[in-house]
Amino acid sequence: MMTLIWTGLASGAVYALVAIGYNIVFISSQTFNFAQAQLLMVGAFIAYSGLVTFHLPVLVVALAAAAAVLVLAGLEERVAVRPVSQPDVQLVTTLGAATLLEGASQLIWGNQPLSVPFSAGSGVVTLLGGRLFPVQLALVITAIVLVVVLTYLSRHLKLGLALLGMAEDREAAILRGVNARRLALGAFAFSGALAGLLGLVVAPYTFAFATLGSSLALYGFVVLAIGGFGSMGGTLVGGLVVGLVETLVTRYLGSQYADLFVFAALVVILFVRPAGLFVRARERVV
Amino acid sequence: MTIWRTLRSAPSWVWPALVAIVILALPWLGLGYSAIRQVQLCCILALLVSGLNLSFGYAGQLALGQAAMYAAGAYTAGIMSVHGQTDLLEELAVSGVVALLVGLLTGIPGLRLNSWSLAMTSFFLVLLIPDLLQIFSGPTGGSNGLSGLGAVTLFGQPLSSNGYYLAIVITTVAWFAVMRNIVSSRHGVAFQVLKQSDVLASSVGISPYRMKLVAYALGGLPAGLAGALFANLDQYISPGSFDFTLATTILAGTILGGSASVYGAAIGAAIMQIGPNESTSFQQYALVFYGAFLIVGGVLLNGGIARLGRTLVGRLDRAAAVAGTAATPPGESGDGPPQEVPRLPGGVLAVRGVSKNFGGNQALLDVSLSASPGQITALIGPNGSGKTTLLNMVCGFYRTDSGEITLGEDRLNHLAPHRIALAGVARTFQTPNLPAGITVAEAVSSGRYAKARASMWSAVFRTPKYRRVRKADAAQADQVLELVGLSDVRDTEATALPLGRRRLLELAKALIASPRVLLLDEIASGLDEDEVDRIGVLLAKFREAGATVVLVEHNFRLVLEVADHIAVLAHGQVIAEGSPALIEQDPRVLSEYLGVTEESSTLTIAGEVAAITAERGEER
Numbered sequence: 001m002m003t004l005i006w007t008g009l010a011s012g013a014v015y016a017l018v019a020i021g022y023n024i025v026f027i028s029s030q031t032f033n034f035a036q037a038q039l040l041m042v043g044a045f046i047a048y049s050g051l052v053t054f055h056l057p058v059l060v061v062a063l064a065a066a067a068a069v070l071v072l073a074g075l076e077e078r079v080a081v082r083p084v085s086q087p088d089v090q091l092v093t094t095l096g097a098a099t100l101l102e103g104a105s106q107l108i109w110g111n112q113p114l115s116v117p118f119s120a121g122s123g124v125v126t127l128l129g130g131r132l133f134p135v136q137l138a139l140v141i142t143a144i145v146l147v148v149v150l151t152y153l154s155r156h157l158k159l160g161l162a163l164l165g166m167a168e169d170r171e172a173a174i175l176r177g178v179n180a181r182r183l184a185l186g187a188f189a190f191s192g193a194l195a196g197l198l199g200l201v202v203a204p205y206t207f208a209f210a211t212l213g214s215s216l217a218l219y220g221f222v223v224l225a226i227g228g229f230g231s232m233g234g235t236l237v238g239g240l241v242v243g244l245v246e247t248l249v250t251r252y253l254g255s256q257y258a259d260l261f262v263f264a265a266l267v268v269i270l271f272v273r274p275a276g277l278f279v280r281a282r283e284r285v286v
Numbered sequence: 287m288t289i290w291r292t293l294r295s296a297p298s299w300v301w302p303a304l305v306a307i308v309i310l311a312l313p314w315l316g317l318g319y320s321a322i323r324q325v326q327l328c329c330i331l332a333l334l335v336s337g338l339n340l341s342f343g344y345a346g347q348l349a350l351g352q353a354a355m356y357a358a359g360a361y362t363a364g365i366m367s368v369h370g371q372t373d374l375l376e377e378l379a380v381s382g383v384v385a386l387l388v389g390l391l392t393g394i395p396g397l398r399l400n401s402w403s404l405a406m407t408s409f410f411l412v413l414l415i416p417d418l419l420q421i422f423s424g425p426t427g428g429s430n431g432l433s434g435l436g437a438v439t440l441f442g443q444p445l446s447s448n449g450y451y452l453a454i455v456i457t458t459v460a461w462f463a464v465m466r467n468i469v470s471s472r473h474g475v476a477f478q479v480l481k482q483s484d485v486l487a488s489s490v491g492i493s494p495y496r497m498k499l500v501a502y503a504l505g506g507l508p509a510g511l512a513g514a515l516f517a518n519l520d521q522y523i524s525p526g527s528f529d530f531t532l533a534t535t536i537l538a539g540t541i542l543g544g545s546a547s548v549y550g551a552a553i554g555a556a557i558m559q560i561g562p563n564e565s566t567s568f569q570q571y572a573l574v575f576y577g578a579f580l581i582v583g584g585v586l587l588n589g590g591i592a593r594l595g596r597t598l599v600g601r602l603d604r605a606a607a608v609a610g611t612a613a614t615p616p617g618e619s620g621d622g623p624p625q626e627v628p629r630l631p632g633g634v635l636a637v638r639g640v641s642k643n644f645g646g647n648q649a650l651l652d653v654s655l656s657a658s659p660g661q662i663t664a665l666i667g668p669n670g671s672g673k674t675t676l677l678n679m680v681c682g683f684y685r686t687d688s689g690e691i692t693l694g695e696d697r698l699n700h701l702a703p704h705r706i707a708l709a710g711v712a713r714t715f716q717t718p719n720l721p722a723g724i725t726v727a728e729a730v731s732s733g734r735y736a737k738a739r740a741s742m743w744s745a746v747f748r749t750p751k752y753r754r755v756r757k758a759d760a761a762q763a764d765q766v767l768e769l770v771g772l773s774d775v776r777d778t779e780a781t782a783l784p785l786g787r788r789r790l791l792e793l794a795k796a797l798i799a800s801p802r803v804l805l806l807d808e809i810a811s812g813l814d815e816d817e818v819d820r821i822g823v824l825l826a827k828f829r830e831a832g833a834t835v836v837l838v839e840h841n842f843r844l845v846l847e848v849a850d851h852i853a854v855l856a857h858g859q860v861i862a863e864g865s866p867a868l869i870e871q872d873p874r875v876l877s878e879y880l881g882v883t884e885e886s887s888t889l890t891i892a893g894e895v896a897a898i899t900a901e902r903g904e905e906r
Binding site: 032034079080083084088089090091092093095096097098099100101102103104106107214215217218221222225256257258259260263266267270271274275 | 342346347348395396398399402403405406407409410411413414417418420421530534537541570571572573574575576577578579580581582583584585588
């Protein structure tokens with residue numbers, strides 16, 4: 001049973017990591033980046049190429065993945081997000097970016113799932129009465145640490161405060177001298193670099209394959225909807241819920257029911273608390 | 287140019303109808319099998335794109351669920367057919383209804399959060415298709431697909447391949463006629479208002495949630511029809527036909543053709559079908575191509591091919607000086623004396639002990655005031671004193687923490703904004719916010735969209751009731767436009783008006799619903815003195831007609847001139863209330879406004895205003 005829970009936690013951590021990426025961009029530029037999970041997927045593929053094809057040292061691969069995805073995300077912001085002002089059209093263009101990344105990955109890396117080794121070992125360990133792989137533990141720890149660090153930074157760095165200001169009242173923040181455009185580009189670039197790095201941790205668990213992005217995108221979104229848009233802590237709770245639902249349903253009902261139940265969870269949360277568990281419903285302003 | 291004029295003199299539906307007749311006749315014009323099949327697939331894709339246009343282009347909600355509704359329609363028809371139910375009309379009807387239900391069931395939760403949540407829930411729906419088919423693999427054939435569909439029949443007779451071709455084209459044409467009738471009706475204007483802003487829509491009594499749901503679910507109908515047509519085309523369906531690539535193809539067709547258009551859907555679908563889908567080597571690059579296209583199309587193709595077409599028609603119209611779009615006749619410039627105002631029976635608006643706290647910031651504290659019919663009640667106060675907050679609470683955009691707001695016998699607080707509008711509260715906005723592409727008369731008529739109802743169905747079939755409501759729309763719009771002096775710009779695009787006239791338009795839009803209370807939010811700000819005078823005259827007329835007018839205003843001169851009763855807000859509380867003469871002398875008002883302390887003051891506000899005006903005069 002504990003083994004099952006560990007699996008759920010690890011999967012949940014992956015989805016939470018995607019949701020964290022959504023949040024970074026959302027908080028700083030009120031944009032929903034459809035392509036966030038695809039960026040992570042590209043990170044996973046680069047990890048495969050670096051570690052398996054070219055046998056490069058982990059550190060080099062990590063840097064390369066972070067740099068490459070950073071550039072991709074920056075490009076996306078400049079080409080697909082900045083020139084578009086209406087949010088509904090931004091949704092179309094970031095979906096375009098997602099589709100483009102998915103198609104390009106298919107062309108470059110093919111359709112087969114690629115196995116990526118985890119550099120900190122692959123022996124099974126026993127923890128709290130459940131058996132798990134080191135990579136699963138690493139995922140859970142990464143998600144928690146990221147949330148704690150990002151929350152701390154957003155409260156204590158000037159940059160973080162600027163971001164929170166932007167989220168609260170964009171116009172007021174701009175009037176106070178916050179450079180909204182540079183922040184938006186920075187947020188995309190940062191979330192990109194992060195996605196590239198995370199590819200190294202995620203890929204050994206999920207494999208690298210071309211439709212990884214789509215499924216992660218949806219599950220990441222459900223995590224976000226449960227935790228609430230813009231809530232960093234909420235991603236952990238959302239991830240926990242989604243990961244456990246998926247794992248338990250797969251184990252006891254069969255894998256074809258997993259998506260259905262996660263979808264049901266999304267529908268329920270949208271009905272009961274449309275703004276998510278950790279975000280106060282904000283009143284409309286005229 | 288004369289040719290163009292002749293072409294334009296025909297009703298606008300004639301040209302698409304001609305094109306439809308040509309397409310119908312294609313098999314008899316010697317078109318080969320593969321070309322015929324392409325046309326059939328174009329029709330099916332056009333139905334899907336058209337459905338997305340309704341929700342994305344008109345209601346502003348991006349949805350990827352068309353593919354899922356399409357699958358629902360296809361499998362419904364397929365299962366019916368396998369069980370011996372091969373009549374095409376029955377299959378179309380049931381498939382359409384099933385797809386509509388899928389739309390309703392996913393739209394209800396999907397529309398609750400924001401514009402992304404529908405996109406995501408509907409995207410999720412597409413991902414669920416293979417799983418659902420696997421779970422119900424008994425009736426659906428699972429991943430192997432559903433085969434063994436019977437030959438399609440119509441009224442008990444088997445359909446020939448040409449007969450089926452006709453059936454597909456006629457169904458498509460019929461849907462486009464329905465779509466055209468919805469979009470060109472008052473519902474089309476309402477959709478544009480909704481797309482512009484939820485707040486705007488609810489201020490004229492439209493429930494944004496319901497309207498979006500209607501658009502999204504209704505978009506499922508053509509998808510269901512397309513599904514039934516597709517199932518019978520090859521008599522075999524499999525999960526592979528309803529994947530994410532299809533969802534992006536539909537979206538690309540929408541962007542290419544122009545999302546806010548009727549016929550753009552057909553053009554976009556035709557290009558997508560005949561262009562990229564044609565070549566087999568394309569499959570490999572499909573996603574890259576669609577992705578790149580969505581980015582480029584989204585950034586550059588604002589309005590799609592339909593917009594290019596509209597611009598071209600407009601330009602030709604102007605060149606040929608087609609009647610109706612010609613420049614407005616000179617003379618009647620709207621500066622004449624306002625007309626007599628019909629009776630505007632108001633109700634008593636009462637605010638009792640209302641408080642509002644925004645996370646520690648006490649915006650309003652125990653505010654009470656009332657506005658009576660036949661009186662102009664002004665609400666004044668420095669910036670940040672809570673005037674607009676109070677207005678927003680009356681309109682239901684904020685909830686009251688405590689206290690009560692009533693209009694006549696009706697309790698307003700805790701009602702949704704659009705219900706409050708329906709209860710008889712009309713308001714104008716400080717910054718006039720109007721959708722592009724509608725005329726002044728249409729913008730004004732939108733004010734009575736919810737007040738005088740005519741269902742979608744009545745618009746589709748242009749029933750006598752619909753015609754009656756439409757006629758009343760036009761008559762009343764003319765009347766209020768005359769009243770505020772905008773008759774001469776009746777057919778001009780509303781967004782093209784200068785600020786002063788747009789404020790008058792706002793006023794007309796508020797009036798047309800014959801509201802029980804009229805809330806005017808800084809209606810004079812940014813206007814020149816003549817325009818302010820004009821508004822003052824109009825307001826006095828409204829008072830004579832018995833209206834309840836609440837004026838939130840910074841323009842002190844206007845307030846002192848027209849108001850019967852003034853309430854002064856400061857720091858979220860009413861600090862003074864009474865007649866203009868009383869307020870002018872009130873020491874607390876003086877200290878709030880002019881920073882004058884009680885001892886030193888022999889000043890009055892009117893005096894100050896006069897002094898400032900005089901100073902300004904000297905400067906000029």
